[in-house]
Amino acid sequence: MARIVTVGAGVIGLTTSLVLARKGHKVTIIAQHLPGDLSDFYASPYAGAFFVHLLPISNGEWIHELQDIASYYEILEIAEKDAASGVVERETEVYIPRMSLPVEEGYDGPWFKDLVRDYSVIPPAEYPEGSTKDDIAYAFKYTGFLINPVQYLHYLLGECLRSGVQVQRKTVETLTEAKTLFIEPTGSSKRGPTFGANPVLSKNGAVFGTADIVINCAGIAGSDLNTKDLGNKLPIKGQTLLVENNAEKIIVVEPMDQAHPTESLYILPRKGYGTLLTGTYLYGDNSLNFDPALTERIKARALRYAPELVNPSFMKNPPKLVEVKQFIGIRPGRKGGFNVSRDRIQGVDIIQNYGSGANGYQNSFGLAHKVSLLVDDVIFEKGGLTSKL
Template sequence: MSQKNVVVIGAGVAGLTTALLLSKRPGYKIVVAAKHMPGDYDIEYASPWAGANYMPVSVRGTEAAKWDKDTWGPLEDLAQNHPDAGVHFQECEIRSRSKDVGTATADWFAELLSPSPWFKDVVPNFRTLPKETLGSGIDSGTAFTSVCINTAIYLPWLVSQCLKNGVIFKRAVFKHISEASSSGIHPGNKVDIVINCTGLMASTLGGVEDKKVVPARGQIVIVRNDSGRMYDISGTDDGPDEACYMMTRAAGGGTILGGSYQKGSWESQPDPNLATRIMKRAVELCPALTGGKGIEHLDVIRHGVGLRPVREGGTRIEKERLGGVWVVHNYGAGGAGYQSSYGCAKAAVDLVEEASREKAKL
């Protein structure tokens, strides 16, 4: 099989994981072309702002659940065997209040809140928590061993693994997807396959303009305090699109306190009132954060806002011919970008292989 020239648009977790998995297969010369790269902090670039962890919210029996399931093994392997990736194991507790049923957060977390979710046989140590240990107002709870990813280490690690395999990285801004195959981005000049991992920007990229992709605004506070474990709860008393969760990133990455799920909001600046509510909820859920004291004892590193690239109907992983070039899409994972990353990337790479075979026949 002759070498295929591939351009991956986007250097978020989807683009980098797809490029990495494809670089392990023979016969591809890969360029990752992106406006934003690891190290950048921009509202268009969701990946650095993510927690990030493994807390599946995908519905049993769906493709999304399969992608999540296929991602646990690689993340577990990184936590066990590759300390340089910035991924570590962390105990996770999920708490559920029946009064939250029907809210945006509870709907988003529905599978996660189930007493018997599909992933109970995937993650280690899944168990139901005794009600008397849960605190007032909490009706049920589960726990399991998860992973937490320090995105500031992990995204550059993905880049380094790609570089080791010969992947080339370039800054580029595309108004239309056809520019990725016609603008001299690839040293081989002729581009055979374009992989579209543009996240939220798939809504505006010419030739794609997927209007099913909308932002779900997440606001976080990163603190030096250690929560000891990961927590998530079904809802808050502060509004249906606010959430309460926390996780401590590997390798000194700080503890993420969240959050919100504000669908349709593009607001890039942190809301100080929301930040105060996030901190109050976190200290209430996990008094150990401040040794039982108030939010003034939280040691804030920074405030952040990220826009999850949510796609109505779920992540788009499919291939199509655009202007005589095969395009493979992998975008729209919403809040599941990391926890579905390897499953989605593998599905996308399988489509690249399919497109290569079909191109060979032409």
């Protein structure tokens, strides 16, 4: 088994560390931000955190999304087993205006339609009344999941700690530096691994050693640490509104307005927490200012597709939208999509795992399993495994 340092504690870093620890590897997480922190560039707490794809089988690019089905089933299993995880099952409806169809003709649904639970096409007669102006060309529904990101990140961190993962808040400048920050567990107690004495760091008792492998899960900073990929860094700004009002189900509407082609609509009912209204993708924008006009467009679209938000007969909703908070999050995008690959920098074995953009939660387990296979490859090549099975 390997000694591993994971850089980053967003959903990708935590999930990757958990999967590796459960396979028996010794893992240390090094991160500037941890669950509970609020930073516009620590995007995981601000995510919509649900499951959706559009590409049909006829578009071969869907193969790059296939690993997400692993996340779909693993996260649904978490919802079934642990009510404290922040994950719940939710019916998901997806509406695709003609301007947003992923193929020009013959669209017959997403690639996952035979893999998810309860998939069906929504007939036009059942479209929301407010959708009339959007020229909906296709719609479907299925059983999906919805995650409360703050609650789920704490759940993942707790699972990591229970699996023996060590955690250290620290900002690293290079991936080679991270190799020296592996924390040696020297024993165990009822509360988990304990640490040996260290004359230099006697205050916290941590013994730092050297990792075999460093995994770059640094999110928006992933390309900064992998400097040869810096030209592919792509911040994606999202603006989100949390309202007190309750919606019945997840509703996704792909871009519907030619004047604002990067604005989708996501209506995401948080169990007991109100509803998140979002769906904006401002590529290459890492500014932190709010756009009041965008907020009004989000509200208007949400009321067209989910009028129950202001219906007092539904869960005692108030008769108008009651704003709780607005958020700006900078998603960790990358030109060309996520980067999961092996590397070697100054003699250090590196595995890159960043660039998921807005898809981190639905990517998380699938990408973690890809990383696990790459870890096996590194160990095998170093003679640490007799078999890759």
